[in-house]
Amino acid sequence: MTADDSFGRLDDDDYPAYTMGRAAEMLGTTQGFLRAIGEARLITPLRSAGGHRRYSRYQLRIAARARELVDQGTPIEAACRIVILEDQLEEAQRINAEYRHAAESENPTTAG
Numbered sequence: 320m321t322a323d324d325s326f327g328r329l330d331d332d333d334y335p336a337y338t339m340g341r342a343a344e345m346l347g348t349t350q351g352f353l354r355a356i357g358e359a360r361l362i363t364p365l366r367s368a369g370g371h372r373r374y375s376r377y378q379l380r381i382a383a384r385a386r387e388l389v390d391q392g393t394p395i396e397a398a399c400r401i402v403i404l405e406d407q408l409e410e411a412q413r414i415n416a417e418y419r420h421a422a423e424s425e426n427p428t429t430a431g
Contacts, residue, residue: 356382
């Protein structure tokens with residue numbers, strides 16, 4: 320991998336660029352919170368060659384949403400389940416929109 324390739328990965332939402340300490344700092348939370356949402360299987364950080372947890376921007380957005388819910392008084396396990404369901408709903412809505420668009424493209428007279 321060249322240096323140019325590695326810099327290109329910084330734009331990748333799924334690239335595990337952040338250490339646990341940096342991720343906790345960015346979210347304004349503790350490393351323990353990140354461990355807890357990992358144990359609840361909300362996010363699964365990748366591991367560096369040295370075994371350290373590494374988080375992606377996508378995972379940080381998920382963790383931030385869980386933190387919002389916990390800050391509002393939701394138990395962490397429930398917050399993780401809510402975030403998972405929200406993510407699944409968003410994905411289902413995206414897929415439905417793609418199917419609708421494809422159907423409208425195939426038969427434009429029924430669109431409307």
